[in-house]
Amino acid sequence: MSEAIKNSGRDAQWRIDLRNAMPAKERASIPRVTMPQLSPDYRITCNEEVNCGLSEEMAVVEATRCLDCPQPTCVEGCPVNIAIPDFIKNIQRRDIVEAGAVLRRTSALPAVCGRVCPQERQCESRCIYNKMKKQPVAIGYLERFAADTCREIESTSGQKPAERKSNGIRVAVAGSGPAGLSFAGSMARKGFEVDVYEALHEIGGVLKYGIPEFRLPNSVVDAELDTLASLGVRFHSNTVIGKTLGYDDLLNMGFKGIFVASGAGLPRFMDIPGENLSGVMSSNEYLTRINLMGAGRPGSDTPVLHGENVAVIGGGNTAMDSVRTARRMGAKRAMIVYRRGMDEMPARAEEIEHALEEGVEFLTLCNPVRYEGDERGRVQRMYVQRMELGEPDSSGRRRPVPIEGTVDTIDVDQVIVSVGVSPNPLIPDNIPGLEVTSRGTIAVDEEHRSSIATIFAGGDIVRGGATVILAMGDGRKAAESMAAQLLENA
Amino acid sequence: MYRIIEKTHFSEHVVKLLVEAPEVARARKPGHFVIVRCGEHGERIPLTIADADVKAGTITLVIQAVGDSTRKICALEAGDSLHDVVGPLGRPTAIQRHEGTVLCCGGGVGVAPLLPIIKAFKEAGNRVVSVLAARNKDLIILEKEVAAYSDEVIIMTDDGSAGRKGLVTAGAEEVILRENVSECVAIGPAIMMKFVALLTQKYNVPTICSLNTIMVDGTGMCGACRVTVGGKQRFVCVDGPEFDAHQVDFDEMMSRMRAYDSVRNTKASK
Numbered sequence: 001m002s003e004a005i006k007n008s009g010r011d012a013q014w015r016i017d018l019r020n021a022m023p024a025k026e027r028a029s030i031p032r033v034t035m036p037q038l039s040p041d042y043r044i045t046c047n048e049e050v051n052c053g054l055s056e057e058m059a060v061v062e063a064t065r066c067l068d069c070p071q072p073t074c075v076e077g078c079p080v081n082i083a084i085p086d087f088i089k090n091i092q093r094r095d096i097v098e099a100g101a102v103l104r105r106t107s108a109l110p111a112v113c114g115r116v117c118p119q120e121r122q123c124e125s126r127c128i129y130n131k132m133k134k135q136p137v138a139i140g141y142l143e144r145f146a147a148d149t150c151r152e153i154e155s156t157s158g159q160k161p162a163e164r165k166s167n168g169i170r171v172a173v174a175g176s177g178p179a180g181l182s183f184a185g186s187m188a189r190k191g192f193e194v195d196v197y198e199a200l201h202e203i204g205g206v207l208k209y210g211i212p213e214f215r216l217p218n219s220v221v222d223a224e225l226d227t228l229a230s231l232g233v234r235f236h237s238n239t240v241i242g243k244t245l246g247y248d249d250l251l252n253m254g255f256k257g258i259f260v261a262s263g264a265g266l267p268r269f270m271d272i273p274g275e276n277l278s279g280v281m282s283s284n285e286y287l288t289r290i291n292l293m294g295a296g297r298p299g300s301d302t303p304v305l306h307g308e309n310v311a312v313i314g315g316g317n318t319a320m321d322s323v324r325t326a327r328r329m330g331a332k333r334a335m336i337v338y339r340r341g342m343d344e345m346p347a348r349a350e351e352i353e354h355a356l357e358e359g360v361e362f363l364t365l366c367n368p369v370r371y372e373g374d375e376r377g378r379v380q381r382m383y384v385q386r387m388e389l390g391e392p393d394s395s396g397r398r399r400p401v402p403i404e405g406t407v408d409t410i411d412v413d414q415v416i417v418s419v420g421v422s423p424n425p426l427i428p429d430n431i432p433g434l435e436v437t438s439r440g441t442i443a444v445d446e447e448h449r450s451s452i453a454t455i456f457a458g459g460d461i462v463r464g465g466a467t468v469i470l471a472m473g474d475g476r477k478a479a480e481s482m483a484a485q486l487l488e489n490a
Numbered sequence: 491m492y493r494i495i496e497k498t499h500f501s502e503h504v505v506k507l508l509v510e511a512p513e514v515a516r517a518r519k520p521g522h523f524v525i526v527r528c529g530e531h532g533e534r535i536p537l538t539i540a541d542a543d544v545k546a547g548t549i550t551l552v553i554q555a556v557g558d559s560t561r562k563i564c565a566l567e568a569g570d571s572l573h574d575v576v577g578p579l580g581r582p583t584a585i586q587r588h589e590g591t592v593l594c595c596g597g598g599v600g601v602a603p604l605l606p607i608i609k610a611f612k613e614a615g616n617r618v619v620s621v622l623a624a625r626n627k628d629l630i631i632l633e634k635e636v637a638a639y640s641d642e643v644i645i646m647t648d649d650g651s652a653g654r655k656g657l658v659t660a661g662a663e664e665v666i667l668r669e670n671v672s673e674c675v676a677i678g679p680a681i682m683m684k685f686v687a688l689l690t691q692k693y694n695v696p697t698i699c700s701l702n703t704i705m706v707d708g709t710g711m712c713g714a715c716r717v718t719v720g721g722k723q724r725f726v727c728v729d730g731p732e733f734d735a736h737q738v739d740f741d742e743m744m745s746r747m748r749a750y751d752s753v754r755n756t757k758a759s760k
Contacts, residue, residue, distance in 0.1 A: 199709050201527060201534075201574040238576040240709060244513050265711035269723065276718065276742055278749035285712035293706070294531065301533040301559055302706075303750045377745030424710055425728065 009086045010068060018089060019068055032135035033062040040357040044327045047213040050354055051115070051144075056094070059145040063092035066137045069128055074139060077126035080473040082106045084123060088142055100150030103143060108182035108472050111151060111220045112207060114144030116317075117469050118348045151223050164231060167191040169486050172255040174241035174427060177205025178468045179261035179459025181228060182475025188231040190483050195255070197239040199426075202292060205263055207468070209292040210284070212321050214328070215351075242430035247455075257454055257482045260442060261475065264460035265424040269417055270313070274371030279305055279379040283312070283322045283418035296329055307414025309333045311382055313368055314418030315345035320352065322416045323360050334360050335410070339367040339387050339400040365389070367400065369407065371415060382412045421465040431455070439464060448478035449485075456482050492526075492572040495548055500631045503555045504599055505564045506540075512547030514539070514577045520606035521583030521700070521732060524549065525708040527574040528562045535559050536705045536727070538603030539578060549575075552602030552631070558754060579708045580731045583698075585610045588672035593665050593695070594620045594640070595658050595686050597678020601632050603700055604677045605639075611675075612639040619644070619669070621661035623682070627652030658682055659689045666693050673697070676735060680747065684740035691736050699735035701726045703747060717743050 009015055036052040037043075043050050054062065066088045074084045083102055090099035103110040119125075119140035127136030169192050173180045176198040184194045202208050204221045229235070239245060241262070250258055267282030269275055286304070289295040295304035310331040312323040315338035326334040336355070338345060341364050345352060356362070366384040373379045386406035389398035428436040435443040435451035441464055442457040444450050450457050458474025460466055496508040514524060523538045541550035555564040563572070585607075592611045596604040601622055612618050618639065623646040624630045630645060630652050637643045644661040645653025654661070658678070665671060666689075674697040676686040683699040690697040703715040703726045710728035717724055720737035724730065 199576065200707065201576070238574050239513070240576060240579070243578055243709075244517055244576070246517070249517075265707075265709065267711070267713040269713065269716075271723070276716065276723075276746060278746055282713040285706055285714045288706055288712055293534070300531050301529070301562075303533075303753045305749070305753065376748065377742075378749075426709055 009083075009089070010070065014093060015068060015089055018092060022064065024067060027065060027067060028129070028132060028134060030061065030065045032065070033058050033138050033141065035138070035141055037354075040359070043214065044358050047328065049217050050214050053148060054141055054145045056096075056149075059091050059142060060094065062138050062142060063088045065129075066092070067128060073126040073128065074123040074137070077123040079122065079467075079469050080106050080476065082123075082143075084139055087146060088137065088139070091142055091146055096146055096149045097153060099146040103146055106476075107469075108185045108475065109178060109224050109468070110143050111147035111224065112178065112216060113469050113472070114140050114142075114147055115216050115220070116211060116348075116467075118467065120349045122469070148220075155223070164189070165191050166193060166232070167487070168193065170195065170253075170255045171257040171259065171482065171486070172197065172241075172250050172253075173259045173261060175199075175205055175261035175263055175459070175461070176203045176235065177207060177261060177263050177459060177471065179263075179471035179475040180205065180259065181224065182472040183259045183261065183458065183479045184233045184475075185228055185231065186476050186479030187483065188228065188233050190479070192483065192486075194233045196233060196235050197241050197245065198235065198237045199240040199262075200292065201237050203235045203237060206265075209288045210318065210321070212287065212291055212325055214324070215321065240426065242427045247431045251454070255454075256486050257456065259475070259478055259482065260427055260450070260455060260457040260461055261459045261471070262424050262427050262461050264421040264465040266422040266440070267417070268420045268422060270368065270419060272368060272370050274373065274379065275417070277371055277373040277379040278377050279307065279373075279413055280371060280415040280417065283314070283318045283416050284421065286322055286416045287318070287325065290325055290329070304329070305414055306330055307412070309335075309410075309412045310414045310416065311335045311337050311368075311410065311412045312416045312418055313337045314420070315340065315347055316418065316420070317347045317351055318421075319418035320347045320355050322418050324351075324355055324358055326414070326416070327358050327360060331414075336360060336362045337366050337368060337382075337384060338362070338364050340397060341365055341389060344389070344397045363410075365400070366408070367402070368415075371412075379412060379415055382410045382415060384408050384410060421460070423461050423464060427461070447481035448474060449481065492575045494566055494568050494570050494572070495546075497566070497568045500552070501628045503564070504629070504631055505553050505555070507551045507553065507563075507566070508548045509551060509572060509575060510547060511549050511575050511577075514575065515542040515544050515547055515549050518542040518549060518578040519582035520585070520610045521580060522578035523580050523603075523708075523731060524551070524575050524577030525579060525705065526551070526563070526572050528559060528566065529573055532562070532573055533559045534574075534706055534708065536579070536702070536708060536731075538700070538731075540602045540605055552599060554599035576708065579727055581729070583607050583610060583732060585614050586673070587614045588616055590617075590670035590672035591665070592616045592618050593662060593671045593674040594618060595662050595674065595676040595678070595682075596620065596622050596636070597658055597676075597682035598624045598629050599631065600678030600682070600700075601630075601636065604675065605632055605635055607675055607677075608636060609639045617641050619665050621646060621658055621665065622653075623647070623658035623661065623678070625649065657685070659685050662686055663689055666690070666695060671695050674735075675699075680740055680744045683735060683738075684744075687735035687738070687740070697735040698732045699738060700731045701733060701738070701743065702731070703743060704749065717746075
């Protein structure tokens with residue numbers, strides 16, 4: 001990491017003054033802020049965002065906790081190395097606009113990341129307070145506060161964004177999820193003409209169809225899209241690159257570079273008996289029906305099954321989203337069925353906590369082996385094998401091992417399979433000459449360049465199912481590489 | 491966008507729409523389908539592209555009103571617009587020139603997606619015999635259009651109100667027994683395709699079918715359209731919609747197609 005971003009603003013007089021204003025011991029004795037939340041009983045009756053956001057006072061106090069370390073390890077914990085103390089100290093001195101500007105220098109979608117990043121594994125896990133056996137600074141809550149406040153200020157000020165100079169070079173993006181949006185924003189700011197193509201009828205990719213409103217409201221995503229549109233980015237829904245428009249079409253339309261960010265939209269199933277019974281579906285299907293199509297809400301034409309006893313198989317964020325959605329859809333029993341233990345669960349700690357508060361049952365060390373249905377073909381029960389933890393596997397986590405002779409039966413009328421996603425094959429299969437790995441991901445070099453010179457790729461289509469922040473980081477890096485390439489040849 | 495240029499009634503419940511969709515028309519090949527939405531809160535449903543006019547920038551959709559969404563679409567008039575149209579989706583039909591006859595079997599509104607395939611096989615130089623079947627004469631559609639690209643057309647109706655009285659399989663078997671049939675294409679209600687497949691399997695006639703499962707995104711993302719073909723999982727939207735009819739688990743498919751019957755007003759497995 002370069003010295004430049006380590007803690008660039010630290011030597012400014014105002015930063016020195018802030019540090020001197022309070023002894024470190026006093027600073028360290030301030031307890032970590034508690035995020036105001038909707039009560040569990042209320043929030044399972046609706047889709048309102050669970051976390052209500054910090055007030056300015058709360059944010060300033062929390063920002064004061066930050067010790068403004070000379071070697072901020074939190075920055076190292078961030079996959080895109082956001083200048084964390086810089087934005088936090090601006091909050092402390094109540095210059096929220098500047099805090100937002102610091103964020104936007106590195107992160108395309110700070111309002112999104114502040115909400116969905118697994119901070120407990122990233123920035124906050126590296127906060128020096130952990131070494132002092134204290135709670136880390138609530139970096140995620142502060143990022144959200146800064147991003148949301150800036151958005152409010154921008155929308156009420158009616159200020160027009162600065163005129164940007166276009167270099168006339170056209171680039172196309174396949175996919176409007178976090179990688180595509182991040183790339184689009186970077187390229188637009190560098191003066192390129194950007195067209196984003198999205199297969200679905202709404203823009204935003206997984207941010208809209210996957211992550212529920214109670215975690216990431218659509219209004220937050222839409223605000224980011226408005227910002228991009230004001231930078232001149234053009235969005236085209238209902239367009240499938242590789243089907244509606246092929247690679248040759250894009251070249252004929254004058255695009256000099258193409259960024260493929262089509263994501264990991266391919267559901268994985270377990271291939272066990274009964275998995276094709278009615279009522280057994282992928283989390284992609286369940287969440288798309290509800291989040292994208294509004295199923296279950298008045299006015300929507302799209303149906304969804306309302307199970308009473310719903311089992312969600314898996315332990316990641318998507319599984320948590322699915323099971324918490326099932327509770328909101330009226331499930332009496334909403335169960336997580338996960339083959340390892342609570343400690344091995346990959347979901348964000350806050351999601352697991354919220355799920356427990358909302359009455360979700362966690363059946364750990366349990367793996368489904370088959371489903372049975374009724375005479376109409378609707379799932380009625382699930383057989384689960386009890387597991388114990390053995391030696392670590394290739395992921396570093398302890399391997400689940402069946403305990404012979406222990407199979408339980410659980411009544412279920414809906415099963416949501418949430419065991420992972422793979423890269424969507426549409427583009428890999430439809431662009432001749434594009435090198436694809438055995439996992440179905442697009443092969444790229446460190447500059448995000450594919451085997452075809454004009455095509456770059458990033459996000460889950462390169463990584464397999466990963467995170468929003470990594471996808472965004474890819475979008476930014478790919479933009480740097482493609483911009484350099486196109487301007488050199490211009 | 492997606493304006494309806496022209497609307498024609500084939501019968502009370504079967505409608506033909508010419509829809510403005512220039513990019514789809516340009517990329518479309520026989521066998522492809524689109525996902526459409528009627529209205530801002532509309533459901534995403536698949537419809538086969540019966541024809542396309544690249545110059546005019548239009549695609550032809552033939553829709554039978556069997557449930558809420560298809561009823562809404564059939565109620566639209568020329569000048570109205572579909573809210574969303576995306577495509578072309580699926581894999582196009584594999585067209586070959588055969589030594590023997592190509593037998594095309596269409597059940598009810600399945601004749602609409604069958605027509606471009608009939609046309610393509612004829613234009614490839616095949617002898618084409620088409621068997622069109624429906625419950626009654628009102629549900630026999632596109633007879634003239636099919637005849638234009640077929641060497642022979644046999645009409646079968648359950649009640650004998652048009653052509654001969656009997657099921658599609660009776661007409662199909664007659665052709666198989668009297669000619670050398672190289673390939674059979676069967677498109678129609680799932681149960682019809684199942685029984686044509688059982689028939690042709692008896693005579694070892696390679697047969698393809700086009701599956702009409704429930705879909706949501708249509709791009710391979712959700713798995714709602716999954717079917718079992720030859721013991722393996724396939725997605726109708728990206729691996730199909732056409733498959734080897736002798737390998738398809740039709741019973742499982744029909745069971746899955748009934749999944750939402752209890753929560754809505756549809757006869758899904760028509």
